[in-house]
Amino acid sequence: MLPSDKQAFRQILASSKSIIILSGAGLSAASGIPTYRDPNDSDALWSKNDAMAYATPQAFQKDPSSVWQFYHRRRALCLNAKPNDAHRALATLSLPAVLSRVAPCASSPPLHVAQNIDALSLRVLEPFSSQDKATAEKCLLEMHGSIFVTRCTSCQHIQRTYTPALSSTLRNIEDINTKHDIPIKELPRCGGDAWAGSNRYGNCGGLLRPEVVWFNEVPPLMGEIARKMNWCDLLLVVGTSSTVYPAAGFASQVKARGGKVAMFNAGRAKGDEEADFLFLGNCEATLPDILDVKTDIANMWPQA
Ligand SMILES: [Zn+2]
Structure with missing residues (x-):
């Protein structure tokens, strides 16, 4: 029998002090964001093989122009996408009124460790009051970075911006599905297009x-996340398998210390019977129901 008892899960949720959410690609699937490994993402030119090829520091060193065009296109894709009910359900858990109802023992809102780089877990917070938004943002760790954050390779300045194009040359590309010859000096630079020879921090040219974690790079927040897992008594694994790295490591860490693991995933995965709770189905359908936040979603996002 599959461990998928809704009432039993809600009891554990209600008695948990430290809840952590680990989300993956399945969270944004209903928003139309293709994943690196999505077999259906079959764009002719920017295929999934390209994604593997471009998401490495070596590729950026060798051919920053192609890498930037790849990410420019993905930024547009992410900006066109809209958060779905799975993002909304998770976001409601950071609202004091919801948290005190579904998880009254929680000492703070759940920490949300997001592997997606699409920022939909941030954009979903739009209707929140500024105070609730600040709380929710503090609870979100973008483990693999964000496609909307850049880092200067010279002065290391970090900036978040939702502008579709980060240089005028990229902006003027008519067909973003075709690769173009763009010289390095016309790629996004520190200080923007208006850079006028200064070498100041954040304006050095x-x-x-993109401040995303590439293949062959270690997520800089890994240590912090692992420390937080030590205190976790309920881990919600959403849209990714709890048996695949890094979720597998976190899940066994939590279980070794007596915590519970609940998995929300579209389909079965090898070894998923190890989870204490397993809720199968698209997470935009299962999460609002299992977490009992359907009404909260309807109230907070009436247009959705
Ligand atoms: Zn700089």
């Missing part, structure tokens, strides 16, 4: 890179 250096080449920017």
Whole structure:
């Protein structure tokens, strides 16, 4: 029998002090964001093989122009996407009124460790009051960075911006599905297009890179996340398998210390019977129901 008892899960949720959410690609699937490994993402030119090829520091060093065009296109894709009910359900858990109802023992809102780089877990917070938004933002760790954050390769300045194009040359590309010859000096740079020779921090003219964790790079927040897992008594694994790295490591860490693991995933995965709770189905359908936040979603996002 599959461990998927809704009432039993809600009891554990209600008695948990430290709840952590680990989300993956399945969270944004209903928003139309293709994943690196999505077999259906079959764009002719920017195929999934390209994604693997471009998401490395070596590729950026060798051919920053192609890497930037790849990310420019993905930024547009993410900006066109809209958060779905799975993002909304998770976001409601950071609202004091909801948290005190569904998880009254929680000492703070759940920490949300997001592997997606699409920022939909941030954009979903739009209707929140500024105070609730600040709380929710503090609870979100973008483990693999964000496609909307850049880092200067010279002065290391970090900036978040939702502008679709980060340089005028990228902005003027008519067909973003075709690769173009763009010289390095016309790629996004520290200080923007108006850079006028200064070498100040945040305005030094250096080449920017997307602040995303590439293959062969270690997520800088890994240590912090692992420390927080030590205190976790309920781990919600959403839209990713709890048996695949890094979720597998976190899940066994939590279980070794007596915590519970609940998995919300579209389909079965090898070894998923190890989870204490397993809720199968698209997470935009299962999460609002299992967490008992359907009404809260309807109240907070009436247009959705
Ligand atoms: Zn700089």
